[in-house]
Amino acid sequence: MRAETRERPVTAGQLPTIGELLDRQGVLAYVLLLPGLLILTAFIGWPFVTSLWLSVTDQSVSTSVVRFVGLENFTDELRSQIFLQTLRNTFVYTGVTVVFKLAFGLGLAVLMNQSFRLKNLARAALLLPWIVPTALSAIAWLWLFDATFSVFNWAIVRSGLADRGINWLGEGQWAMTSIIIANIWRGTPFFAISILAGLQTVDRELLDAAAVDGASLWQRFWRITIPLIRPVLLIVLLFSTVQTISDFQLVYVLTRGGPANSTHLLGTLAYDVAVRAGQLSQGAAISLYMFPVLIVCVVALLVYMRRSST
């Protein structure tokens, strides 16, 4: 392609045209970044700053005049048993599900990394729980755990394991177990596929060399594979922790935080308080209790990524 070169004189003090400005890489970079920045500012930055402001005021849906109350909303919540129970629930839910998702995801990824017939179909099927919208899959789980029509209970009773089924969503501990099961089901594919991608980067020659040197299967996995996929594991763990701690849909559809608040998470309680009860400031304060945990995750992630890149 032939390039034309034109030159035109620019007198001193003359303002550059828009076209000339866009030809400067520094300017163009910001122009291209602008849409993304605007979207992030409008849909994440602004709501976040608003929630920070809300959390230090006494705004509710019923008030027109707003007062600054400092950290009162945060300290008030610490006196609420519902909030303390919710905090415990959130940590139990996040801790247990992330551990199980990691274990199952790792197992599935190792399995999917083997050669077998219909491997591609199996890999595609593996992603289904992750692809299906959470609200839809949660409704399916609702029926599976339904007090009257649970297929699990039908199987338990028909197989003679028990005279009556389990009260899945009606008893505090079983309700927590139920939402944990549903979350593990939904989140495991994310771990499995991410770890599978990591496994496929592991150099087979390293594993073969270790095998020749007499390393057992377990030793090869633990001493070679795991260290090599550690970056992937860490990133997946952090992402999953962030997503799980702020979970909402699953609990909202399955239990709405009941029975007697035994499955409330910070997200669902914040929703109940802010939207249903109209206490916007309290709801904002509750949701911001997630922030320290999330910020630790994000900082850890950024530090790790920076170290990896250097």
Add this chain to the structure above:
Amino acid sequence: MLRREITTPTDRLFSRRRFIYYSAAFAAAVACGPAAAPATGAPAASASGPVQLKGTKLNLLHWTSFVPDEDKWFKETLVNDWAKPNGVDLTIELVAANEAQPKIVAALQAGGGPDVMLLQWTWAHLYADKLSDVGTVAEKVGSDGGGFYDAAKQNAQVQGVWRAVPFGITGNAVHYRESLLKQAGADKFPATWSDLAKVGADVKAKTKLFYGQATGHSFGDPPTFLNPFLWSFGGSETDETGKKLAVNSAATKDALVAFKDLFDKAADPQCLSWDDSSNNRAYAAKQIWGTLNGASIYLTAVTADPDLAKDTQLVLLPAGPKGQFSLGTPFQYAIPKYVKDPGPARELVSYVMSPKTYGGFMKAGKGYTLAPYKKGEGELWPSSDPKFDPFKKIGTLTKWYGYPAPPSPAAAESGSKYIVVDMFAKAAQGDTPESAMSWAEGELKKIYKL
């Protein structure tokens, strides 16, 4: 100074610069489009003259009724009989009862949304500052309808100002299967809670079916069963003034003990997870012998399972030591302050609530939603089915969140947080009454700021 430009023929056709120009122009066009479009809003209503409806756009936010014919009435009859003849472009948005509140809060906070919204419970007290005074409409509707029931008025009137117009009450009655009751040796439904525990235990022993009552986090059945239960023992969240907590009391303890007894003997632990539709499904599937619900269970059975309908009887809740209580689910129409010209919205509410129109609506819904005024149980009564008669008493009998104190934002907040429901659920799960009461007191202290 020389500036140098390097261009290619392709650049001239679609250079990155042009791409950005075009993108910016397109974005500007999209952003300005709606604002630049000519306004099609309602013509301003004259303060002195009649409201001009022709060409008006109205958006009505309504709940999705458990009786589909009620929704049909709004979508077809209201549109054909009122909107079209008046030249009103009426949009009716139906949302599930549990999903209505987020929409309403979002609209009120954003300052834009539906022109008329259907509130539930005591929400008018929660959102009072953001709702227009609809006194003229409410007074006329009340007077034409033979006077509002006390609860309907209490829920809609905030410190003497009508912040909403009462729309209706979804009455609740115990639906029970007569044949199963008779199998257990009882000839009629128990009149007191203690008798219900005894009879319920007998039916359970004889038929393996239980009395199924939702006690989970859901808007209707759990509070409409448990609040009257508490009141019927003399318990309440606060005293009559609403200035002093009263939940930690001997009366509440009695209620919790009685509920635990009833729950253990006659109900089933799975009820702790039930929402408003769980008991409907369980009753239709003949998994339970009795439950408190709106008439939707019976009305559905009439067409879907006539034998079940024939065997079903309806009765109001049993009484406790302090009497018989009821808590129907109340609804009200509110017009937010952000509606610049509330005239057409008021016209719409006036039309729907006029006894003549409302009578047609009640007939379409077969009496599922009861009128908030006294003509509803008289000349407008839509059902010739004697089984429906208990519903005639609901309007008079029903109380409100926060009873015996007047409704308040705190009482509404407590209801939204399921404090009474969870107090009973805790007792049913095995907490001591003292522990459940103390928990509720702690939460109520925070809510009522006492």
